[in-house]
Amino acid sequence: MEVCVESPESAQNAEKGGASRVELCANLLEGGTTPSVGMLRVIKNLVSIPVFVMIRPRGGDFCYTSVELQIMKEDIMSLKKAGADGFVFGILTSDGEVDENKSTELLEVCFPLSATFHRAIDMSRDVSGSLAKIIKLGFSRVLSSGGCQTALQGAEVLKAMVCQAQDKIIIMPGGGLTQENLAEVLHITKAREFHGSARKPVKSVMTFMNPEVSMGAETNCEYIRKVTSAELVSCFLKIAHTQRDI
Numbered sequence: 001m002e003v004c005v006e007s008p009e010s011a012q013n014a015e016k017g018g019a020s021r022v023e024l025c026a027n028l029l030e031g032g033t034t035p036s037v038g039m040l041r042v043i044k045n046l047v048s049i050p051v052f053v054m055i056r057p058r059g060g061d062f063c064y065t066s067v068e069l070q071i072m073k074e075d076i077m078s079l080k081k082a083g084a085d086g087f088v089f090g091i092l093t094s095d096g097e098v099d100e101n102k103s104t105e106l107l108e109v110c111f112p113l114s115a116t117f118h119r120a121i122d123m124s125r126d127v128s129g130s131l132a133k134i135i136k137l138g139f140s141r142v143l144s145s146g147g148c149q150t151a152l153q154g155a156e157v158l159k160a161m162v163c164q165a166q167d168k169i170i171i172m173p174g175g176g177l178t179q180e181n182l183a184e185v186l187h188i189t190k191a192r193e194f195h196g197s198a199r200k201p202v203k204s205v206m207t208f209m210n211p212e213v214s215m216g217a218e219t220n221c222e223y224i225r226k227v228t229s230a231e232l233v234s235c236f237l238k239i240a241h242t243q244r245d246i
Helices: 008-017 037-046 066-081 100-110 119-123 127-137 155-165 182-189 230-245
Strands: 002-005 021-024 051-054 086-089 114-117 141-144 170-173 199-203 224-228
Touching: 002 008, 008 021, 008 037, 008 224, 008 230, 021 037, 037 051, 037 066, 066 086, 066 100, 086 100, 100 114, 100 127, 119 127, 119 141, 127 141, 127 155, 141 155, 155 170, 155 182, 170 182, 182 230, 224 230
Parallel strands: 002 021, 021 051, 051 086, 086 114, 114 141, 141 170
Antiparallel strands: 199 224
């Protein structure tokens, strides 16, 4: 299990729960963006499992300008020096194809570290065609919900992706996985890895609260954080192990 985290507390809880790897992001409310070098350094001192780092300069689409590509390169170089074990990114052209040229440029900067192509594939024109390009480019794994909102909804597509991938690349289902649907997703897809945040709400320690002001989106409450639960990670893994033993 790979756990998506955005804080040291979540990373530690992921490891305590038995996760094999964490994907470090910032701003999960936007689907994840590039975290700081400081965040990575602190987390690397706190956990012993591999830390893969999201490279995404902003929220929104996955079609990046030449300036944004340069930012991504600079971030990879800095985070690489800070101890990243691998990277996670995805780039599309304006017409929804995998951007092979820009992906190649980033992979060259990542080398020799492993790289995952993230859920940008789910926003692409043709998931199967995109997967073929991603395999050719040399990515180690793909994080996908099968082109649907959730991995459960895209389970049949994910199953086809696993068949298409054979042993050339790892297909890692992710997106809306819960204790209630994980077994079904793994049963259908036959995937050997999966991805989730396994988070629970945690109340703020603030004793004074100003309900009239919001620092972010109005739907976001500054006085509740979502943090990865070690117990929930452990529960996910028990479900996965049980499913694989069937």
